[in-house]
Amino acid sequence: MMRKFLYYSVILIIALLIESCATVINTTTQNIEIKTNPSNAKIIIDGKKFGTTPQLVNLERGSNHVIKLELEGYDTYETQITRKISIWFWGNAFNGFLPGMLIDMFTGSMYNLLPEAINVELQQLKTEPAKKR
Template sequence: MRKLPFLLLITLLESCATFLNTTTQDINLKTNPPNAKIIIDGKKYGTTPQVINLTRDSNHIVKFELDGYDIYETQITRKISFWFWGNTLNGFIPGMLIDMFTGSMYKLLPESINVELQPAKVEPPKKRR
C-alpha cells in the first residue's frame, strides 16, 4: 500500500505536460466594437467577446468579421511548453512521447487576442464618361 502514492507520483511525472497542461487551452477573444463573428480554422464560434477552448496540437487561424468593418485575421501559434521539459526528471522518453502524441507538449500563443476593428473603406462611386 505504501507504494501506491509513489507509483502515482511516477505516473504524473512520466507525462508532465499532459497532466499539467492538458490537451486544450482557453483563448480569450475580444473586439472593439464587440459582437464580431469569430471564425477559427473555417468553423464559426459565435461572437465576441468569448473564451474559446482550442486544441494545443496545431496552429489556428482566427478571423473576426463585423458588418461595416474590415475583416481581421491572425494566427494562434503553438510553441513548446515549459512543462514539456519537466520530463527530464524521469529520463525523457516515456513522458515526452506521451506529451507529443497527445499534443499537450505545446502552449498556444497569444493566450488573448484583443482587436480594434477598423471601419471598412467606402469606395466612391465611379463616374460615367
C-alpha cells in the same frame, strides 16, 4: 521493512504523477480569450463558426489555428494562433524523458498556444468617394 515499502511507494507515486508531465499539467486544450471593439464580431476558427465576441474559446494545443473576425461595416481581421513548446514538456527530464515525451507529443499537450488572448480594435470599411463625370 514497512518503512522501505512506504518509501518506495511514495517514490513510485511521484514518478507516475510526473510521467507525461505536460499532459497532466497543461492538458490537451487551451482557453483563448477573443475580444473586439465593437463587440459581436463573428468568430471563425479554422473555417468553423464559434459564435461572436467577446468569448473564451477552447482550442486543441496540437496545431496552429487561423482566427478570422468579421463584422458588417468593418474590415475582416485575420490572425494566427501558433503553438510553441511548453516548459512543462521539459519536466519529462525527471522521469527518463522518453515515456512522458512521447505521450505529450501524441496528445499535443507539449505545446502552449500563443497569443493567449486576442483583443482587436476593428477598422471601419473605407468608402471611396464617388467619381466626378
